[in-house]
Amino acid sequence: xxxxxxxxxxxxxxxxxxxxxxxxxxxxxxxxxxxxxxxxxxxxxxxxxxxxxxxxxxxxxxxxxxxxxxxxxxxxxxxxxxxxxxxxxxxxxxxxxxxxxxxxxxxxxxxxxxxxxxxxxxxxxxxxxxxxxxxxxxxxxxxxxxxxxxxxxxxxxxxxxxxxxxxxxxxxxxxxxxxxxxxxxxxxxxxxxxxxxxxxxxxxxxxxxxxxxxxxxxxxxxxxxxxxxxxxxxxxxxxxxxxxxxxxxxxxxxxxxxxxxxxxxxxxxxxxxxxxxxxxxxxxxxxxxxxxxxxxxxxxxxxxxxxxxxxxx
Amino acid sequence: xxxxxxxxxxxxxxxxxxxxxxxxxxxxxxxxxxxxxxxxxxxxxxxxxxxxxxxxxxxxxxxxxxxxxxxxxxxxxxxxxxxxxxxxxxxxxxxxxxxxxxxxxxxxxxxxxxxxxxxxxxxxxxxxxxxxxxxxxxxxxxxxxxxxxxxxxxxxxxxxxxxxxxxxxxxxxxxxxxxxxxxxxxxxxxxxxxxxxxxxxxxxxxxxxxxxxxxxxxxxxxxxxxxxxxxxxxxxxxxxxxxxxx
Numbered sequence: 025x026x027x028x029x030x031x032x033x034x035x036x037x038x039x040x041x042x043x044x045x046x047x048x049x050x051x052x053x054x055x056x057x058x059x060x061x062x063x064x065x066x067x068x069x070x071x072x073x074x075x076x077x078x079x080x081x082x083x084x085x086x087x088x089x090x091x092x093x094x095x096x097x098x099x100x101x102x103x104x105x106x107x108x109x110x111x112x113x114x115x116x117x118x119x120x121x122x123x124x125x126x127x128x129x130x131x132x133x134x135x136x137x138x139x140x141x142x143x144x145x146x147x148x149x150x151x152x153x154x155x156x157x158x159x160x161x162x163x164x165x166x167x168x169x170x171x172x173x174x175x176x177x178x179x180x181x182x183x184x185x186x187x188x189x190x191x192x193x194x195x196x197x198x199x200x201x202x203x204x205x206x207x208x209x210x211x212x213x214x215x216x217x218x219x220x221x222x223x224x225x226x227x228x229x230x231x232x233x234x235x236x237x238x239x240x241x242x243x244x245x246x247x248x249x250x251x252x253x254x255x256x257x258x259x260x261x262x263x264x265x266x267x268x269x270x271x272x273x274x275x276x277x278x279x280x281x282x283x284x285x286x287x288x289x290x291x292x293x294x295x296x297x298x299x300x301x302x303x304x305x306x307x308x309x310x311x312x313x314x315x316x317x318x319x320x321x322x323x324x325x326x327x328x329x330x331x332x333x334x335x336x337x
Numbered sequence: 338x339x340x341x342x343x344x345x346x347x348x349x350x351x352x353x354x355x356x357x358x359x360x361x362x363x364x365x366x367x368x369x370x371x372x373x374x375x376x377x378x379x380x381x382x383x384x385x386x387x388x389x390x391x392x393x394x395x396x397x398x399x400x401x402x403x404x405x406x407x408x409x410x411x412x413x414x415x416x417x418x419x420x421x422x423x424x425x426x427x428x429x430x431x432x433x434x435x436x437x438x439x440x441x442x443x444x445x446x447x448x449x450x451x452x453x454x455x456x457x458x459x460x461x462x463x464x465x466x467x468x469x470x471x472x473x474x475x476x477x478x479x480x481x482x483x484x485x486x487x488x489x490x491x492x493x494x495x496x497x498x499x500x501x502x503x504x505x506x507x508x509x510x511x512x513x514x515x516x517x518x519x520x521x522x523x524x525x526x527x528x529x530x531x532x533x534x535x536x537x538x539x540x541x542x543x544x545x546x547x548x549x550x551x552x553x554x555x556x557x558x559x560x561x562x563x564x565x566x567x568x569x570x571x572x573x574x575x576x577x578x579x580x581x582x583x
Contacts, residue, residue, distance in 0.1 A: 087421060208439055212431055215421040215468075222388055222410045223434045223487075270467060271422050 057295045064291060067181045070192050070248050071287025071305065074257050077196030078241040079279035080203055082262030083272065084234065087214050091263070093149060094255040097235075098242050100130040100153040103160015105246065116187050120243050127239030130156055135232055181248040181291070181301045188247045195244035199237050206230040211272065249302040256306035257283050264313050267320025282312055339401065341366045341491060341522040342387060346396035348579075349379070349386040355394060355579070356382035358546045366401070367520040369513070371527050371537035371553065374565055378543045380526040381413055384493050387524065400491075407435065409489035411480055413496045413526070419469045425479055426464040429455055432486025454482040459508055474505040481509050492516055494525040498532065510536055530557060544568040 058064045085094055104126025105119045112118030130152045138145040184192075203210075209230035212220040220227045238258075245254025261282035265275040290305030297304075318325050340363035349357040357379040364370055372380045385391035386398060389405030400408075430443060430451050437443065443451075455461060458478040463471070471479060477497065484492060494513070498506040514536065516523050527533050533540060533553060540556040542548040544565035549556040 087418075205439075211423070212434075214418060215423050215428070216415065216417045216431070218412055218416040219431065219483075221390065222408075223406055224438075225406075226439060269422075271424065275422065 053296070054292065057292060063182050063184075064295065066184045066189055067248075067291055067301065068288060070181060070184045070189055071257075071291065072284050073189075073193045073196040074241075074245055074248060075261070075280055075283030075287055077192075077199040078245055078254075078258040079261045079265075079283040080276045081199065081234075081237055081241050082258040082260075083265060083275050083279050084210060084214065085238065085259065086262045086266065087272070090146070091259055093146065094238060094242065094258050096149050096153045097127055097131065097238055098246070098252065098255050100156045101127045101239065101242055101246065103156055105243075106160055116191065116247070120191060120247070123243040123246065124239060126156060126160075127243065128236060131235035131239050132232060135235055139228065180250075181305070182294075184248055192244045192247065195240045199241060202233055202237055206233050210234055249305070253302045253306050256309060257286070260306065260309040260313055261286065264309070264316045264320075267316040267322050267324055270322055282309065286312065339366050340364065340399070341368070341401050341403070342524075343399040343401070344396070345399065347386065347393055347398060348395040349382050349391055350394050351382075353394065356545065357386065357543070358579075359396070360543075360547050362541075362547065362550050364522060364524060366522055367517070368539055369517040369523045369537055370539040370541060371525055371533040372541045372543060373527060373530065373533060373557070374543040374548075378565070379545050380543055381495050383543065384410070384412075384495050384524065384526065387491075387493055403491055407489055408491040408493060409484045409487040411484060411492075411494045411497055413499070415480065417468070417476075419476075421468070423468055424465050425460060425468060425471070426451065426455070428468055428479060429482045429486065432483035435487060435489075450486065454485040457485060457512065458482040474501050477501055477509065478505065481512055485512065489521070491522045492524070494523070496526050496528065498527065498529065506532070533557065 058068055082094070085091055101123040104122035104124070106122070107126075108115070108118035108120070108122025111122075130149070134145065134149040134152045137143055137148040141148075143151075206226075206229075209220060209224065209226040213227045213230060217227065241258060242254050245257055248254075249257060261279040262275070264282050265278035268278045269275040286305050286309035290308040291301055293299060293308065294301035294304035316324065321327075342364040344360045344362050347357060347360040348355045356377075360383070372383065374380055382391065386393060387400075387405075388408050388410040430447075432454070433441075433443065433447060433451070437447075452461075452464075455464060458481050460475065460478050460482065463475065463479075468476070468479070481497075484494075497509060497513075501509070510532070513523060513525065525537070527537075534557065537553055539551065540553040541550045542556050542561050542565055546568060548565045548568065549558075549561045
């Protein structure tokens with residue numbers, strides 16, 4: 025029992041028999057923080073929504089060898105959000121709007137240049153996000169305000185309010201619908217882009233829509249986790265999934281499950297150990313990653329080390 | 338006879354340098370034509386032009402009402418990501434794109450069609466295998482199954498039998514003959530002249546410029562080959578603008 029806890033125990037009816045102590049303890053550890061505090065419930069719902077939207081996007085980014093693109097996009101969003109902050113203060117919609125605009129301009133611009141010149145997507149995106157970052161920093165310094173950007177960099181999932189929660193859930197809903205609509209060309213563009221080009225012009229449209237989804241989910245994620253860690257809830261579960269599933273449907277299932285689990289456990293860890301919540305969530309995902317690399321049934325390291333007889337055929 | 342593909346003074350190339358130069362002629366509906374020539378003769382470039390991937394530098398291609406996207410095309414080097422987690426079945430089913438598009442469902446009848454195509458190329462039992470586990474020959478069989486499902490009037494095959502064993506080549510050639518029997522127009526780039534002589538009624542010998550085009554026996558003569566080798570000079574960095582282009 026946590027009599028010395030910072031937060032008071034709930035006053036509800038409690039089981040007291042010795043045999044049931046363990047039940048109380050589990051309740052206190054795993055459920056009470058969410059049952060007792062609204063900000064924990066909001067944070068949990070926010071994390072689950074992020075997991076549902078961002079993890080499938082991360083799987084596609086990984087399969088297209090664009091794992092680091094999310095990182096670049098997150099940097100690209102930061103100046104837009106900062107400009108929104110300067111114009112309208114800590115307004116959710118100014119910051120989200122600024123981030124979305126900056127992200128869209130850079131994603132679409134880089135995509136178009138990659139398609140019409142010899143530059144590969146990553147090269148053109150690198151050029152764009154560096155320009156965007158420099159531009160953002162310049163604008164901030166010319167304005168002369170000493171903006172506290174810690175909130176942008178690391179977010180605060182525990183401070184998620186109703187409008188933010190609605191924004192995150194809205195972005196997740198849109199993501200899932202759009203992903204369902206562009207599923208076929210998206211998969212085909214990953215596995216055989218030449219064939220897709222030869223049968224349809226949908227590839228370019230699907231690609232732009234996909235980049236837009238990446239930007240939207242990063243903007244949703246940065247409200248809660250900050251620009252630096254929003255990429256984490258997108259990419260880490262995706263990378264983990266490769267060690268547990270062989271087909272894309274299974275990978276997305278594993279990724280979403282991992283992301284949601286990391287959100288839940290990360291919030292618990294941050295609550296009980298008084299750690300910052302965003303990094304705690306990502307660190308839990310990191311721990312799952314470490315376990316997966318070693319023990320994952322699809323190509324985990326341990327299978328190389330264990331002597332295994334080869335099969336008959 | 339009507340022309341399925343009509344080339345009119347067609348020049349295709351890269352960065353203004355022609356790889357196919359002033360090609361005139363027609364591919365008849367239902368013909369089976371082998372495109373032969375030394376490496377660098379412009380065979381792949383011609384095919385890219387036919388399927389609309391490459392825009393002509395000059396001249397034009399008339400396709401007799403067939404949209405470039407309705408031409409089934411097997412590139413020489415497919416840009417397939419073999420590590421992508423997709424099964425042979427799903428990959429073959431992509432051949433239904435033209436009839437199904439973005440959202441069309443794949444029903445029981447379509448599943449039978451996919452199964453039949455997989456059986457026709459001898460890959461029964463491989464349906465659920467990830468594509469990364471296939472050998473080179475099995476991969477080519479899978480791509481032929483996808484071509485079967487595309488059900489196209491015009492089929493373009495860029496060196497389909499390279500690095501493929503005799504058994505696989507023979508099986509896939511049988512499919513090519515079946516397409517020919519179904520009155521589809523087939524163009525294939527090939528290096529094995531015995532295969533060309535045995536299976537392809539018509540041939541185009543290309544060496545940047547067309548050397549000979551017609552009945553295979555008339556095209557594949559020693560004189561023509563000597564001519565082709567001589568014409569297939571190297572790409573000249575400082576070439577002058579072509580006078581005939583005007």
